[in-house]
Each structure stands twice: as C-alpha cells, then as structure tokens.
Amino acid sequence: MHWASHSDHGFLTLLIENEVGGLQVEHKGKWFNANAIPNSFLVNTGDQLEILSNGKYMSVIHHVVVNNKATRISLAIANRPLLDGLF
Ligand SMILES: O=C(O)CCC(=O)C(=O)O
Numbered sequence: 434m435h436w437a438s439h440s441d442h443g444f445l446t447l448l449i450e451n452e453v454g455g456l457q458v459e460h461k462g463k464w465f466n467a468n469a470i471p472n473s474f475l476v477n478t479g480d481q482l483e484i485l486s487n488g489k490y491m492s493v494i495h496h497v498v499v500n501n502k503a504t505r506i507s508l509a510i511a512n513r514p515l516l517d518g519l520f
Pocket residue numbers: 441446448450456495496497507508509
C-alpha cells in the first residue's frame with residue numbers, strides 16, 4: 434500500500450525518516466527506494482525549483498510505501514508557495 438504519488442509544490446523538501454524507510458522516487462517510469470542515510474536529511478526537489486531553474490532541476494515524483502508490520506515515522510520540512518501568488 435502506498436500514499437498517492439505526487440510532487441511537492443515548493444522549492445526543496447527536507448525529510449528525516451526512521452529506519453523503516455518507505456520513500457520511493459520515480460525515474461523514467463520505474464520506482465526506486467530512496468533509503469535515508471542515518472543522521473542526514475533526504476532532500477526532494479520541488480515544482481518551484483523546477484520552474485525557477487527552467488527545468489534544469491526536475492521536481493521529483495514520489496510516494497511512500499507503508500505496511501502494517503512496522504511503524505514508519507517521518508518529518509518533512511517543506512516551503513510552499515502561496516496558491517494565489519508567486520511566493
Ligand atoms: O514522509 C515522507 O517521507 C514524505 C512525505 C511527503 O512526501 C510530503 O510531505 O510531501
């Protein structure tokens with residue numbers, strides 16, 4: 434089971450997750466596990482960065498796989514643009 438696949442609206446998203454993992458990123462139609470490195474942030478590129486870099490840094494499509502065997506804990510720190518303005 435996984436949460437809905439999506440890209441983040443903001444510039445960058447910083448993620449910390451526990452050892453359960455579960456984040457997957459899409460590349461050329463395939464899904465890859467994005468296992469966090471202990472004591473580090475995992476950084477997702479967002480839509481705002483893709484737009485401001487004219488597509489040089491693509492916004493990553495991702496989702497999270499979960500199960501009923503292990504408790505997944507994650508902390509996401511995101512900046513998001515106002516929906517009615519530029520920033
Ligand atoms: O929990 C995670 O690792 C990712 C959460 C996420 O994709 C989000 O908050 O946009």
